[in-house]
Amino acid sequence: MRDATFAVEAAVEAEHWWFVGRRRLFAREIARRRIGPAARILDLGTSTGTNLRMLREAGFANVAGLDSSEQALRWCLDKLPGKVVRGDITRLPFAHAQADLVLATDVIEHLDDDRAAIREIARVLKPGGAVLVAVPTFALLWGLQDEVAHHKRRYRKHDVQQMLSDAGLIVERAYYFNYLLFLPILVARTLLRWIRPAVSSENEINSPLLNRTLSAIFAFDVATAPLIQPPFGVSALVLASKPVR
Numbered sequence: 001m002r003d004a005t006f007a008v009e010a011a012v013e014a015e016h017w018w019f020v021g022r023r024r025l026f027a028r029e030i031a032r033r034r035i036g037p038a039a040r041i042l043d044l045g046t047s048t049g050t051n052l053r054m055l056r057e058a059g060f061a062n063v064a065g066l067d068s069s070e071q072a073l074r075w076c077l078d079k080l081p082g083k084v085v086r087g088d089i090t091r092l093p094f095a096h097a098q099a100d101l102v103l104a105t106d107v108i109e110h111l112d113d114d115r116a117a118i119r120e121i122a123r124v125l126k127p128g129g130a131v132l133v134a135v136p137t138f139a140l141l142w143g144l145q146d147e148v149a150h151h152k153r154r155y156r157k158h159d160v161q162q163m164l165s166d167a168g169l170i171v172e173r174a175y176y177f178n179y180l181l182f183l184p185i186l187v188a189r190t191l192l193r194w195i196r197p198a199v200s201s202e203n204e205i206n207s208p209l210l211n212r213t214l215s216a217i218f219a220f221d222v223a224t225a226p227l228i229q230p231p232f233g234v235s236a237l238v239l240a241s242k243p244v245r
Contacts, residue, residue, distance in 0.1 A: 010048040010075045017211050021218035022134070023054040025177060026105065028222075029132055029239060030058065038062060039100035042124065044089050044117075045107025048075035056080070066092070090116040094124045105134040106235075109151045115163055122167040125242040131169065133160055133238045137176060141234060143189030157236040169240040176233025177225035180217055185234055 013019040035041075037059045043051045046065040049072075055063050056079065065084035067073055076084045087093045089104070090113055102121050108114040121131050135155045136146065142154060161171045178185075225233065 009050075012206070013048055013050045014053070015211070016206065017215040017218050019050045020215060021222050022105070023050060024219065025222040025225075025237065026051065026103070026132060026134075027054055027058055028226075029173070029237070030101065033101075033130055033239075035101055035130075040064075040098060040126075041101045041103070042066065042094065042099045043103045044092075044121070045104065045110070046076050046084055047072050047106075049079040049084075051103050051105060052076060052079040052084075064094075090120055092120045092124055096123055097126045097129075099124050100126055100129045102129070102131040104131060106136065108133065109135055109153055109155065110149070112152065114152075115166070118163045118167045118169075122169055122242060125169075127242050127244040130172075130239060130241045131164070133164070133240070135160055135236055135238075137233060137236045141182075141186055141189060144192050155236065157238065160236060160238045164238060164240040169242055171238060171240045173226070173239040174236065175225055175229050176231070176236050177222055178218065178234035179225060179230035179232055180221045181214070182232055182234055 009019075039060065039062060041055060041060055041063045043055065043063065043065040044067075046052060046067040049065070052063065052065055063080060063083060065076060065080055066087045066089065067076070067084065068086065068088060070086060073084050073086055085093060089107065089111065102125060104117070104121060108117050111117055118133075125131060136151065137155050137157065139154050142151075145151075146154065157174050157176060161174050164171055
């Protein structure tokens with residue numbers, strides 16, 4: 001991402017409706033899998049550390065992070081000092097079969113070779129270990145945030161499921177989320193393409209009242225999306241596991 005985009009994310013991620021709701025969703029999926037506090041967890045593509053915040057608050061201590069950006073690592077220092085390294089997700093500096101859980105949330109869309117990243121994730125997972133992948137979806141939603149974050153693509157849910165299956169992993173859960181705001185976000189991004197505001201991130205377009213309103217909507221969204229399996233959403237979550245041989 002651009003340096004200014006990192007700075008905006010670091011400033012807002014603790015309270016912004018998108019990051020708060022997203023952490024809530026991921027925490028529920030981890031709790032649902034009953035992953036113990038001693039589990040070895042890798043957070044790939046830490047950005048400014050929003051997942052590290054969630055893992056720390058959930059009581060996980062055996063956590064390591066990786067990001068390709070030196071600036072991202074600096075933002076993570078206060079969340080996981082000494083345990084975040086700079087590296088390439090397609091060539092992970094971790095040993096085979098060492099992770100109980102890998103988080104790859106909003107990261108593979110940045111890569112030229114997303115399939116290589118999935119193969120590497122499969123390599124570092126222990127048999128029986130799980131990976132949680134989240135991605136932006138639907139090409140028609142392409143907008144300012146995709147550009148400033150240097151995304152290569154947006155996905156459909158089945159694209160991610162197929163990549164995980166091709167890497168030898170077993171898909172357990174897959175669903176779209178942020179479905180309630182799909183149409184408003186589509187309209188907003190269409191307008192932003194015309195207006196071209198002088199902002200470094202869509203996350204700057206917020207206010208206390210708007211944040212409270214969207215927080216309530218998104219909280220309901222992430223609570224219901226796994227249950228109703230909507231046919232669309234701004235993002236998709238896929239959970240897969242490594243077979244026990």
